[in-house]
Amino acid sequence: xxxxxxxxxxxxxxxxxxxxxxxxVGGRLSRVDGPAKITGAAKYAVEQQLEGLxxxxxxxxxxxxxxxxxxxxxxxxxxxxxxxxxxxxxIISLRTASDWLGTTPPDKPYCPLARDITFSGQHVxxxxxxxxxxxxxxxxxxxxxxxxxxxIVDLSDGKAGDGIAIDAMTKxxxxxxxAFAAAPVRICAAYNxxxxxxxxxxxxxxxxxxxxDRLTVWEPSQWLDGMARTYAEWFEVPFENVRLVSPYxxxxxxxxxxxxxHGAVAASAAKMIGRxxxxxxxxxxTFTGYGGRAATRQTVTIGADRDxxxxxxxxxxxxxxxxxxxxxxxxxxxTSIMYATPNFSSKQNVVRVNSVVPGAMRxxxxxxxxxxxxxxxxxxxxxxxxxxxxIRLRNYAEQDPHAKKAWSTRQLREAFAAGAERFGWSRxxxxxxxxxxxxxxxxxxxxxxxxxxxxxYGEAVVRILADGSVEVESSSIDMGQGTYTILAQxxxxxxxxPADDVVVKxxxxxxxxxxxxxxxxxxxxxxxxxxxxxxSALDQLVGLAISxxxxxxxxxxxxxxxxxxxxxxxxxxDGPDVSIAELLKSVGRDRIEATGDTMPANSTAEDRYxxxxxxxxxxxxxxxxxxxxxxxxxxxxxxxxxxxxxxxxSRVVSALDSGRLYNPKLAESQWKGGxxxxxxxxxxxxxxxxxxxxxxxxxxxxxxxVPTNADIPDIEVISVGIPDPHSSALGGKGVGELGIVxxxxxxxxxxxxxxxxxxxxxxxxxxxxx
Amino acid sequence: MAGIAVxxxxxxxxxEYLCQPDETLLDxxxxxxxxxxxxxxxxxxDCGACSIILDNRLVCSCLVLGAEAEGxxxxxxxxxxxxxxxxxxxxxxxxxxxxxxxxxxxGFLIAAKDLLAKNPDPSEEEIRFGLAGNLCRxxxxxxxxxxxxxxxxxxxxx
Ligand code: FES
Ligand code: FES
Numbered sequence: 001x002x003x004x005x006x007x008x009x010x011x012x013x014x015x016x017x018x019x020x021x022x023x024x025v026g027g028r029l030s031r032v033d034g035p036a037k038i039t040g041a042a043k044y045a046v047e048q049q050l051e052g053l054x055x056x057x058x059x060x061x062x063x064x065x066x067x068x069x070x071x072x073x074x075x076x077x078x079x080x081x082x083x084x085x086x087x088x089x090x091i092i093s094l095r096t097a098s099d100w101l102g103t104t105p106p107d108k109p110y111c112p113l114a115r116d117i118t119f120s121g122q123h124v125x126x127x128x129x130x131x132x133x134x135x136x137x138x139x140x141x142x143x144x145x146x147x148x149x150x151x152i153v154d155l156s157d158g159k160a161g162d163g164i165a166i167d168a169m170t171k172x173x174x175x176x177x178x179a180f181a182a183a184p185v186r187i188c189a190a191y192n193x194x195x196x197x198x199x200x201x202x203x204x205x206x207x208x209x210x211x212x213d214r215l216t217v218w219e220p221s222q223w224l225d226g227m228a229r230t231y232a233e234w235f236e237v238p239f240e241n242v243r244l245v246s247p248y249x250x251x252x253x254x255x256x257x258x259x260x261x262h263g264a265v266a267a268s269a270a271k272m273i274g275r276x277x278x279x280x281x282x283x284x285x286t287f288t289g290y291g292g293r294a295a296t297r298q299t300v301t302i303g304a305d306r307d308x309x310x311x312x313x314x315x316x317x318x319x320x321x322x323x324x325x326x327x328x329x330x331x332x333x334x335t336s337i338m339y340a341t342p343n344f345s346s347k348q349n350v351v352r353v354n355s356v357v358p359g360a361m362r363x364x365x366x367x368x369x370x371x372x373x374x375x376x377x378x379x380x381x382x383x384x385x386x387x388x389x390x391i392r393l394r395n396y397a398e399q400d401p402h403a404k405k406a407w408s409t410r411q412l413r414e415a416f417a418a419g420a421e422r423f424g425w426s427r428x429x430x431x432x433x434x435x436x437x438x439x440x441x442x443x444x445x446x447x448x449x450x451x452x453x454x455x456x457y458g459e460a461v462v463r464i465l466a467d468g469s470v471e472v473e474s475s476s477i478d479m480g481q482g483t484y485t486i487l488a489q490x491x492x493x494x495x496x497x498p499a500d501d502v503v504v505k506x507x508x509x510x511x512x513x514x515x516x517x518x519x520x521x522x523x524x525x526x527x528x529x530x531x532x533x534x535x536s537a538l539d540q541l542v543g544l545a546i547s548x549x550x551x552x553x554x555x556x557x558x559x560x561x562x563x564x565x566x567x568x569x570x571x572x573x574d575g576p577d578v579s580i581a582e583l584l585k586s587v588g589r590d591r592i593e594a595t596g597d598t599m600p601a602n603s604t605a606e607d608r609y610x611x612x613x614x615x616x617x618x619x620x621x622x623x624x625x626x627x628x629x630x631x632x633x634x635x636x637x638x639x640x641x642x643x644x645x646x647x648x649x650s651r652v653v654s655a656l657d658s659g660r661l662y663n664p665k666l667a668e669s670q671w672k673g674g675x676x677x678x679x680x681x682x683x684x685x686x687x688x689x690x691x692x693x694x695x696x697x698x699x700x701x702x703x704x705x706v707p708t709n710a711d712i713p714d715i716e717v718i719s720v721g722i723p724d725p726h727s728s729a730l731g732g733k734g735v736g737e738l739g740i741v742x743x744x745x746x747x748x749x750x751x752x753x754x755x756x757x758x759x760x761x762x763x764x765x766x767x768x769x770x
Numbered sequence: 771m772a773g774i775a776v777x778x779x780x781x782x783x784x785x786e787y788l789c790q791p792d793e794t795l796l797d798x799x800x801x802x803x804x805x806x807x808x809x810x811x812x813x814x815x816d817c818g819a820c821s822i823i824l825d826n827r828l829v830c831s832c833l834v835l836g837a838e839a840e841g842x843x844x845x846x847x848x849x850x851x852x853x854x855x856x857x858x859x860x861x862x863x864x865x866x867x868x869x870x871x872x873x874x875x876x877g878f879l880i881a882a883k884d885l886l887a888k889n890p891d892p893s894e895e896e897i898r899f900g901l902a903g904n905l906c907r908x909x910x911x912x913x914x915x916x917x918x919x920x921x922x923x924x925x926x927x928x
Contacts, residue, residue: 001846008802030864030865030867031864031867031869033872034863034864034869034872035856035864036865036877037869037872037875038847038856038860038869038872038875038876039807039846039847039848039850039851039856039860039862040805040806040807040808040846040848040876041807041848042872043806044806044809044873047800047806049801049804123866131790131793132797132801133790133792133793133797137792148859196845198907199907200812200871200873200907201817201819201871201873201874201906201907201908202809202811202871203810203811204872248871248872249871250809250871250872250873251871251873251907253907264821282813283812283813283814283816284810356896418787479870479871480869480870480871480872480908481870482870500918583914665867666867666870668867669870669908669909669910669913670868670870671910672909672910672911672912672913673908673909673910673915674869674909674910675910676910679908700812700814700816701812701814701816701817701905702815702816703810705907706907707911708902708904708905708911709897709898709899709901709902709904709906709914709915710899710913712899712910712912713912714912715910715912748779
């Protein structure tokens with residue numbers, strides 16, 4: 001449970017130019033969870049202090065492929081403080097759980113510790129001890145011997161092969177190969193992205209505690225109900241017996257949405273020793289304990305007229321997956337919608353390599369997809385001698401070229417215009433290597449990005465308490481996006497109370513259920529649910545005020561009343577004027593409570609369970625008459641040292657269409673975070689493999705480079721969105737994923753403009769430029 | 771379990787604790803003393819989330835042993851506000867939306883406090899390089915820079 005009760009003396013009026021009150025929806029209210037975080041008072045999941053806590057530490061495979069021959073645990077068991085050593089032979093047996101679609105799992109046991117090794121870093125054993133230090137020391141004494149077999153290191157491994165065709169990813173219309181062959185201008189190039197890692201600053205970890213057959217898990221989570229379902233299925237206990245608590249999450253970026261094998265190990269250990277167990281991954285373990293973004297390969301061919309109008313796009317994509325898991329990174333997702341083309345073909349394969357199964361990382365699919373198409377269109381621009389911005393407008397898709405539906409809203413043209421204006425694009429000298437400052441080559445690049453609007457049903461509880469304050473409850477989460485804040489704004493505005501009087505409680509699966517916080521859907525889903533719950537609470541409140549004989553408004557015979565700033569009065573202001581607390585007292589009520597639920601009216605209990613614990617009921621973004629996406633355009637300046645090939649991003653202007661912003665201050669922050677992650681992707685981030693052992697070598701924050709303050713310039717973001725009623729109840733589209741999409745190609749395009757060298761292989765490191 | 775007896779000053783309060791020889795100061799603060807403001811992002815000195823000030827020096831508390839704190843003066847994020855009165859840097863972080871998930875924030879606040887103590891009037895570049903040892907994966911950094919600049923102005927005037 002989370003209560004933010006430190007008041008800060010800040011003006012209620014935000015700095016929005018339209019004069020929106022900071023605390024209204026759309027206002028620039030400061031983060032309500034901010035005071036707890038900046039004072040160090042906020043307790044994150046693994047910071048709970050529990051009586052009798054024991055510590056577990058994982059032991060990982062040192063080979064990438066083969067079998068565990070034996071595990072010698074004798075010295076570890078004899079080590080001071082050790083309570084238990086868990087191996088595949090000694091850990092309790094679990095059942096296989098369903099996947100995130102809710103697909104019925106095979107009826108077989110699940111063991112989170114592996115005998116068959118399919119990647120280096122796989123969990124093979126765990127040590128539980130009285131202290132963390134004792135567990136670390138003993139883990140080093142666990143002696144695992146293996147029968148090693150050859151591994152497939154990555155996509156470039158000769159043994160990798162062409163992989164498996166994923167027919168569901170095929171998108172085709174017209175006759176793309178024929179139109180390409182007939183086109184007067186043809187370009188064809190291959191674009192690669194490496195393994196990348198979410199690297200949230202808070203490592204994954206949890207505390208698990210059993211009380212009888214009830215399990216409580218304190219774990220940073222993007223999806224409490226989804227993870228509770230998995231734990232319940234693993235341990236064969238009712239869903240209701242599992243409680244997930246996750247008040248604050250130290251970043252996730254897609255990596256904290258699912259219950260993972262380390263969670264199964266910790267919860268098993270807790271059950272086995274009858275004490276709460278804490279297990280936190282070391283930073284190196286976070287590189288193999290779950291999957292980052294899969295490495296990808298794409299070829300993009302474009303056939304066009306001499307004036308740059310596209311006639312055909314042929315796209316082929318490949319991503320890596322693990323030996324026994326399936327991850328498809330949808331590489332044709334942006335390719336198929338960004339530009340109008342009469343002929344199109346996109347196909348995708350996946351290739352099995354000895355890696356942990358890749359996972360979701362900020363804009364899975366759209367991000368690498370945009371690197372391909374947004375680089376390729378830039379190449380086409382130079383080929384036909386047209387400005388890179390102009391060629392994008394010339395091929396502007398007036399409707400969704402794939403779904404053949406109207407866009408719900410698409411402010412991409414506006415984004416190009418606003419970004420270009422602010423950036424000063426018209427002053428760009430078109431030729432590569434034509435702008436410089438001393439020995440620095442200056443390049444200006446542009447690229448667009450997009451992300452679909454993912455929608456789902458939501459639920460929330462709103463309570464008006466005796467003192468007139470308001471409580472909002474949901475088991476959804478805030479990993480920094482601003483959920484606490486925008487839900488307080490939504491409840492405050494709907495009910496007519498100050499945002500300071502609203503307490504939002506999130507991150508506990510005992511609260512009203514919630515689906516996954518991923519794919520940028522949470523804000524749209526939850527503002528809709530809170531709005532609905534608050535509206536129904538308001539109706540009850542006003543209903544009581546009008547009809548209860550004890551109400552001061554009873555004699556008025558009004559058919560409506562207004563609530564503003566926590567007070568109730570008649571619309572014409574001619575009757576009594578009382579606070580909500582006074583009204584509740586006069587009618588003898590200590591609270592009003594309403595549940596808002598945006599599920600269809602005839603939904604069954606199973607539907608609800610499915611909606612909140614799986615993603616099977618998510619609404620397609622092309623449902624009905626519209627195709628719904630967020631859009632953006634990035635304008636980026638780079639400076640490349642001519643002698644050393646070092647690239648610095650020196651200026652970023654991005655214009656983004658996320659529809660209506662519920663809180664611009666926090667949305668801008670999200671966008672900027674996405675943009676710098678894109679700068680990291682373009683210039684720094686890459687998992688590097690030791691090819692002899694099939695092992696990642698830069699599995700730490702000194703060697704896996706994420707951008708630091710010193711790498712980042714001033715970033716300007718401009719909102720060009722308009723309310724989109726087809727995308728969400730209050731008109732917003734997605735925010736969190738959008739910012740990163742298109743950044744890497746904008747930088748690659750800028751680097752080409754600076755140097756005349758086209759780098760199609762991320763990251764753009766200096767050896768690729770000299 | 772016996773341990774090494776340590777007497778130290780934390781945020782102005784004399785504090786005594788027992789710790790094991792292999793326990794980091796970060797673990798002592800977080801697990802023994804319940805001061806969970808300092809965070810562990812890496813445990814190897816690479817992220818700055820565990821930043822504290824030890825005798826006027828900014829250090830990664832994950833690289834200091836608990837036993838080494840004997841007789842020294844420790845400042846953590848918990849000591850920055852006075853009651854409800856936030857430190858100027860905290861106030862400015864809030865106003866500029868310089869935090870999201872908040873895991874890096876205590877480290878940034880402490881590092882910024884140290885920076886301003888040593889250089890009350892830093893340029894943007896000095897702030898960017900001065901805080902380059904603190905990683906943030908959420909915010910995009912520039913709001914942190916603005917917050918520190920703004921705080922520096924207020925603190926100079928104070
Ligand atoms: S936890 Fe100390 S520097 Fe990362
Ligand atoms: S706010 Fe999340 S890492 Fe900085």
